[in-house]
Structure formats: structure tokens, C-alpha cells
Amino acid sequence: MPVITKISVQKKNQSRYNIFLDHVYAFAVDEDILIKYHLTKGKELVEQDLIKVQHEDEIRKAYHLAIQFLSYRMRSALEIRTHLQRKEYSDSIIDVVLHELAAQKYIDDLEFAKAYVRTYANSGKKGPLVLKRELAGKGVAEGKINEALAEYNKEKQIVDAIHLGNKFAVQNKKLSERMLKQKLEYTLSTKGFPPEIIQAAMGGIDYEIDEELEWETLEKEAEKMKRRYNKYAGYDYRRRMQQALFRKGYSMDMINRFIDDDAAEDE
Structure with a gap:
């Protein structure tokens, strides 16, 4: 041996x-x-x-x-x-x-999930749906995830969604009001906030665009469209301009106002 x-x-x-x-x-x-x-x-x-x-x-x-x-x-x-x-x-x-x-209590999936939720709830950067998906990806059982998420109540979720929404609105002032609203709802959705929280938060988000700023932004967009569609004329030109600018989120009233004003200047 x-x-x-x-x-x-x-x-x-x-x-x-x-x-x-x-x-x-x-x-x-x-x-x-x-x-x-x-x-x-x-x-x-x-x-x-x-x-x-x-x-x-x-x-x-x-x-x-x-x-x-x-x-x-x-x-x-x-x-x-x-x-x-x-x-x-x-x-x-x-x-x-x-x-x-x-x-030895070095690992505990429930305590881990609670700490994870607490961290991101305090930062306000992730909604409950994203947190649930991420915790599931880390192998935490659904029951423990739901127990941890109970600490992230709806009132706090709405406050966080409003905060994120206002931040997004400030950074995207050049968008049309309709487009900004759509992008706000989409962004909050991707952050993991459920539809009912998003709808509740929208009332507290300042996403209304200054009409003068929106008009200036439309004019810049419309000038780009004019160069793109200048080979068309009459109804065909007007229809293409309307469709392009409407996709950018501008109202038909504003679009028609620009087209009419622009046509009047060319006469």
C-alpha cells in the first residue's frame, strides 16, 4: 500500500x-x-x-x-x-x-427573488413582467417569484412607469404627439409593465407636445417627404404625403394644413 x-x-x-x-x-x-x-x-x-x-x-x-x-x-x-x-x-x-x-443559508431562491425584485423596484427600471421572466430564467420557481413580486405593489409600479414615461417624453420631444404616445406605451410594455399599469400611468405622464414645436417638426419631416415625392403631382402627390406624414404620427388636420399652405406658396 x-x-x-x-x-x-x-x-x-x-x-x-x-x-x-x-x-x-x-x-x-x-x-x-x-x-x-x-x-x-x-x-x-x-x-x-x-x-x-x-x-x-x-x-x-x-x-x-x-x-x-x-x-x-x-x-x-x-x-x-x-x-x-x-x-x-x-x-x-x-x-x-x-x-x-x-x-448554511448561503442560497435561498425565495430570498434571492425578493432581493432581486427589491433592487429593480427601487431603481424603477424594470416592471414586474420583465422581473418575472428574468427570475424564471434564473431557475426560480413560479410560486417563489409571485411571492417576491407581491412586494412590488401596483402603486409603486405606476409611480415607476410615470417616472420612466416622463423621462422618455423629454428625450423624444421631436416626435408627434400621437407617435410619442404610441412609443411611450410600447416602451413601458418592453420594460415589463402590464397594460393596466401603463394605462393608469399615462394620465400622469406629460407627453403633450407644444403645438408650435410639433408644427416645426412636421415642417422638417414634410420637406424631406417633398424631395422624395416631387416626381408625383396632384392627387397622387397629396395622397403619398398624407400617408407618409400620418405614419409619423401627425394629425390629418396638420398634414392638410401644410400641404395646402405649401401649394399656396407655389402658386
């Missing part, structure tokens, strides 16, 4: 030890494993001991990797599993690690 002839501390990681069997380096183990199995110089190891020691050391290495991964922020169980799988640990080892982490 092989005999431990030397044990030395690793230079780069003083919690791990190099084990030499019959004067030849054999493997390294974590300090906890060294103590648990009483690995000392002169100890004889049968093959079964070697397999058991090395298997447990793999578990300890995976465990430390998981702890390091958790040191940056909370993680779901699935995130840790995926991380360890990428490090090529077997599912059997990962299962043991996850069990130990859960027992």
Missing part, C-alpha cells in the same frame, strides 16, 4: 496541501480534508481511501468556487449549478455543494 512520505503547504494557497506517496507527488487536498482523514506522514492509504479523499476534495474545491461566485452578489441555485457545470464538475458533486450551501 502507498505511504504518505511528505506533506507540504502550497505556496499560492496555504489552505491546500500537496500529498506525496512513496516520495512522489500524488494529489492535493483542502485543509478540511487533511484533518478529517488524519492525513499524516507515514500513514498508509488503500485504494478506497484514495478514491474517497480525492472525491471529497473535489467537493471542497467546488464548494469554494461557489462561495467565491456568491461573494459578488446573491445567486439562485440554478446560477450556481450552471457556474459549476462550466467548471466541468459532475452533477453529483454539484448536488452535494448546493445542499451544503442551502443548509
Whole structure:
């Protein structure tokens, strides 16, 4: 049977030890494993001991990797599993690690989901539908997601949607009022706010465009359209201009006013 002839501390990681069997380096183990199995110089190891020691050391290495991964922020169980799988640990080892982490309260998908919702609810950047989708993607069970989302009440959602909407409106003042309203509703939808929250929020969003600014914007758009459709005349020209500008969100009254005024200037 092989005999431990030397044990030395690793230079780069003083919690791990190099084990030499019959004067030849054999493997390294974590300090906890060294103590648990009483690995000392002169100890004889049968093959079964070697397999058991090395298997447990793999578990300890995976465990430390998981702890390091958790040191940056909370993680779901699935995130840790995926991380360890990428490090090529077997599912059997990962299962043991996850069990130990859960027992020590280092992972808890419900608390993770609550913290995740709390973080984005405080920032107001994501609505509940996006949060639900993202948490599901992180492997959190639907029941735990719903329990976590209960903390993000409708009143807070409306406030956040209004805040995001006003910010979007300020950044897109050059859009027509109708187009701005459409884009506002679409943007809030992509942020994860449900239809009833969006409708409630729209009343608190200042998206009404100054008529003078809207007219100036229409004139600029219309000048571009004129160059595009100048090869057409009469009804065909008017129809194309109307369709193009209407798609930009301008009212037919404003569009016809521009076309009529422009035609009058050309006479």
C-alpha cells in the first residue's frame, strides 16, 4: 500500500496541501480534508481511501468556487449549478455543494427573488413582467417569484412607469404627439409593465407636445417627404404625403394644413 512520505503547504494557497506517496507527488487536498482523514506522514492509504479523499476534495474545491461566485452578489441555485457545470464538475458533486450551501443559508431562491425584485423596484427600471421572466430564467420557481413580486405593489409600479414615461417624453420631444404616445406605451410594455399599469400611468405622464414645436417638426419631416415625392403631382402627390406624414404620427388636420399652405406658396 502507498505511504504518505511528505506533506507540504502550497505556496499560492496555504489552505491546500500537496500529498506525496512513496516520495512522489500524488494529489492535493483542502485543509478540511487533511484533518478529517488524519492525513499524516507515514500513514498508509488503500485504494478506497484514495478514491474517497480525492472525491471529497473535489467537493471542497467546488464548494469554494461557489462561495467565491456568491461573494459578488446573491445567486439562485440554478446560477450556481450552471457556474459549476462550466467548471466541468459532475452533477453529483454539484448536488452535494448546493445542499451544503442551502443548509448554511448561503442560497435561498425565495430570498434571492425578493432581493432581486427589491433592487429593480427601487431603481424603477424594470416592471414586474420583465422581473418575472428574468427570475424564471434564473431557475426560480413560479410560486417563489409571485411571492417576491407581491412586494412590488401596483402603486409603486405606476409611480415607476410615470417616472420612466416622463423621462422618455423629454428625450423624444421631436416626435408627434400621437407617435410619442404610441412609443411611450410600447416602451413601458418592453420594460415589463402590464397594460393596466401603463394605462393608469399615462394620465400622469406629460407627453403633450407644444403645438408650435410639433408644427416645426412636421415642417422638417414634410420637406424631406417633398424631395422624395416631387416626381408625383396632384392627387397622387397629396395622397403619398398624407400617408407618409400620418405614419409619423401627425394629425390629418396638420398634414392638410401644410400641404395646402405649401401649394399656396407655389402658386
